[in-house]
Amino acid sequence: MNLAQPSADIELRLWRQFLAVAETLHFGRAAAQLHMTQPPLTQAIQQLERRLGVPLFERTRRSVVLTPAGAAIVEPARQLLAQAAALAVQARSAASGETGRIRLGFVSTVGFGPLPGWLRAFREAHPGIAVELREATGDVQYEAFAQRELDAGFVLHAPSIEPPPPLQRLSLGVEPLLLAVPDAGPQRRSTAQWLREPLVIFPRSIAPSLYDAVLAFYHRHGVTPAIAQEAIQMQTIVNLVSAGLGVALVPRAMQQLQRPGITYRALPAGLADGAPRAETSLVWLPDAAAAVRRFVEFVRAQGLRGA
Incomplete structure (x- = not known):
């Protein structure tokens, strides 16, 4: 067989076809499983072998047998296809806010207040969302927002003071010092x-x-x-x-x-x-991911229950 140089840019379709043949060891039955005719399947396997640079099957009129190279990549091919199938699920979960990551800044006063309990309750309600904490004063947080290093943060300020644009703000209450x-x-x-x-x-x-x-x-x-x-x-x-x-x-x-x-x-x-009085606010970027928006709504609900 005249084999070309191997190529890593191989479509999932070819791996799916390879796996069907590897599991049935029969081109006719594999073609039926894939809802295609046998000649295009044979051509696809030949194409895959050319792109890998190695033969994957030994073929006779009566049998099809995996070569050592073919047998070595059966399980990796299964894993590849499983991971590819999971990508769509992961993307939908991230888009809906069921999974994701939140880089959360906070001032120390919130750490002495409701933050620990909120984090525990949020983790229980949304186990697929990881929260990365960063204790920092307001000025440090605002700089981190400008560098896109934070997604949301708890800050302390005088009442009714708005954060620098384009940050959005949810007030968590005003209290006397x-x-x-x-x-x-x-x-x-x-x-x-x-x-x-x-x-x-x-x-x-x-x-x-x-x-x-x-x-x-x-x-x-x-x-x-x-x-x-x-x-x-x-x-x-x-x-x-x-x-x-x-x-x-x-x-x-x-x-x-x-x-x-x-x-x-x-x-x-x-x-x-x-x-003098102090106001605590949750601030976040307006284009935040769905997981961040879910956290904002969670905190908003906590504030309403505590009102």
Whole structure:
């Protein structure tokens, strides 16, 4: 047999025809299974052998036998056809949001709040969707969105602040900030005394709207805060307060983080009016995959049940 150089670009049709002959060892019966006549099947097998560069069958008038090369590729051919058949199912599952991957960013305050429970419930409801978590501040998340490295994310900001376009937003609620104070030192203080305590706060770059809301609150009371220390993560801020470096205004979810030497309390009555508030939002890209949209609707439902 004059065999050409092998080619990897072989249609599934040829593998299906090869497998039919390999399993029946009879060209006539294989042709009947494939709903075709025998001559085109014989030509197809010859074409496959030319493209592979090896004979696959030994043929006589009375028998058809697989060559060693033919026998070696029967099982791989079965696997190839099974994988090809599964592609359509996988594509439909991904298109409907039943399977897929979500690259999810989150700020630490959500991690101390509802996120762990939501992730458990979502995984139970949608086991075919993998969620890859990335803890990051809002500014880092927005940069990751711009680089198409995130699909969705939980961010913290001042109320009603929209994310940079083209991101879409689902509000998960607004809450007043609590005062985190060290246990050491007097707890009964006047409004003026609380405002003049050193302030531990996050850098403006990570949440500009919330940082500005905190400083505007101080300015409304005629005080320029003495910033003792800046820290990126809320848990670090809480730890610095517990060490006595100052006080901090933190989201209510941080009450879950208990540390020796710290107390969370509502702002004193004299400070409560016009106190800064924080809003948590889920943001995502408008062209997100179906799995991401399914997650958004799941979170939306959780928020409605919690309202």
